[in-house]
Amino acid sequence: MQCPKCHAPMHTYNRNGVQIEQCNGCRGIFLDYGELESLTRLEAQWGQQPPPPPAPPAAPQGYPAAQAPAWGAPHGGHGGHGGHYGHKRHKSFGHMLFSS
Amino acid sequence: METDPADLAVRMDVAARMPGVLLAPSAPRAARLHGRLVTFWPHGTPVDRDDPDSAPWEATGALLARLHAAPLPRLLPPMRGPAKAARAVARLRAAGPHPAAPPVLRAWAALPSWARGEAPAPGPRALCHGDLHLGQLVRGPGGRWLLIDVDDLGAGDPAWDLARPAAWFACGLLSPGEWTRFLDAYRGAGGPAVPGNGADPWPALDIPARALTVQTAALAITKAVAADRAPDEVEQALVDACARMSGVEARPPELAPDATK
Numbered sequence: 189m190q191c192p193k194c195h196a197p198m199h200t201y202n203r204n205g206v207q208i209e210q211c212n213g214c215r216g217i218f219l220d221y222g223e224l225e226s227l228t229r230l231e232a233q234w235g236q237q238p239p240p241p242p243a244p245p246a247a248p249q250g251y252p253a254a255q256a257p258a259w260g261a262p263h264g265g266h267g268g269h270g271g272h273y274g275h276k277r278h279k280s281f282g283h284m285l286f287s288s
Numbered sequence: 289m290e291t292d293p294a295d296l297a298v299r300m301d302v303a304a305r306m307p308g309v310l311l312a313p314s315a316p317r318a319a320r321l322h323g324r325l326v327t328f329w330p331h332g333t334p335v336d337r338d339d340p341d342s343a344p345w346e347a348t349g350a351l352l353a354r355l356h357a358a359p360l361p362r363l364l365p366p367m368r369g370p371a372k373a374a375r376a377v378a379r380l381r382a383a384g385p386h387p388a389a390p391p392v393l394r395a396w397a398a399l400p401s402w403a404r405g406e407a408p409a410p411g412p413r414a415l416c417h418g419d420l421h422l423g424q425l426v427r428g429p430g431g432r433w434l435l436i437d438v439d440d441l442g443a444g445d446p447a448w449d450l451a452r453p454a455a456w457f458a459c460g461l462l463s464p465g466e467w468t469r470f471l472d473a474y475r476g477a478g479g480p481a482v483p484g485n486g487a488d489p490w491p492a493l494d495i496p497a498r499a500l501t502v503q504t505a506a507l508a509i510t511k512a513v514a515a516d517r518a519p520d521e522v523e524q525a526l527v528d529a530c531a532r533m534s535g536v537e538a539r540p541p542e543l544a545p546d547a548t549k
């Protein structure tokens with residue numbers, strides 16, 4: 189299993205009879221629903237959560253062209269799926285856009 | 289470097305109090321497990337790395353806007369964005385000379401001191417995620433996108449959270465269409481980091497986007513030096529953007545045109 193956050197491999201621990209997946213990379217821990225309830229020591233710490241804040245209304249609007257900084261890369265057209273650009277997009281997406 | 293337990297507790301508390309924006313922890317506090325501070329989170333489905341067309345740009349913008357509009361917890365530590373950029377540049381300097389380094393270091397030197405982590409940021413502070421990228425979103429229970437990773441939550445300039453997508457756009461890695469979807473959703477949800485109604489967002493974004501471009505370029509070159517290879521095409525796009533910065537004076541936010549409603 190891979191960590192959903194950093195994609196490092198997960199390591200399985202057994203704690204109080206509950207299987208816990210811990211990431212070898214970011215040390216994040218993932219529990220399936222129900223597993224947490226089995227961890228009695230943590231169960232006592234359950235607190236009450238306030239209701240979610242009201243969602244602000246969405247006001248989608250389109251602008252004809254994106255403003256850009258003067259040092260920005262030249263973008264050909266506004267669709268962003270064209271030749272040179274689309275190539276770099278595919279190459280960069282999976283790693284550059286997912287890392288700190 | 290272990291996280292300060294008190295800071296972590298404040299950040300966990302923020303996550304627990306913002307359902308619909310941040311993935312709420314499964315347990316309200318960190319626990320010690322095998323000598324480490326660990327936190328507990330429900331499982332979520334991440335963004336598909338192999339499918340750029342499915343990236344949730346609207347959700348990312350709207351979630352950030354709601355995060356930035358939230359009340360700022362009093363005990364929240366400062367957002368570490370500028371400090372992380374400074375650390376990346378220090379690592380680049382320590383890596384030794386590389387032909388791609390000079391334009392990156394020049395772009396860094398031209399930034400104001402606050403953006404280099406040497407002075408407090410001017411302007412109002414907001415609750416910031418502090419490390420936004422597409423790996424920081426998951427579909428939570430119910431299928432809604434949520435932000436994850438509270439490790440860098442902090443009080444700072446909210447434009448810093450928009451700066452990584454802005455840098456991708458400025459470097460040609462994100463299309464104008466995708467960038468506009470993200471920015472429009474942020475504005476539509478009332479995000480405070482940029483003026484609304486079609487006003488130019490770049491006076492607010494320029495310096496943070498420059499800093500993120502420098503940071504990302506510095507980390508990329510450091511990796512290339514370690515692997516004894518030339519920067520790849522994507523890494524070179526970051527270096528090229530740094531080189532273009534030197535020809536264009538930074539636009540401080542004070543010179544921004546008034547946002548008219």
Ligand SMILES: [Zn+2]
Pocket residue numbers: 191192193194195196211212213214215216
């Ligand atoms: Zn991980």
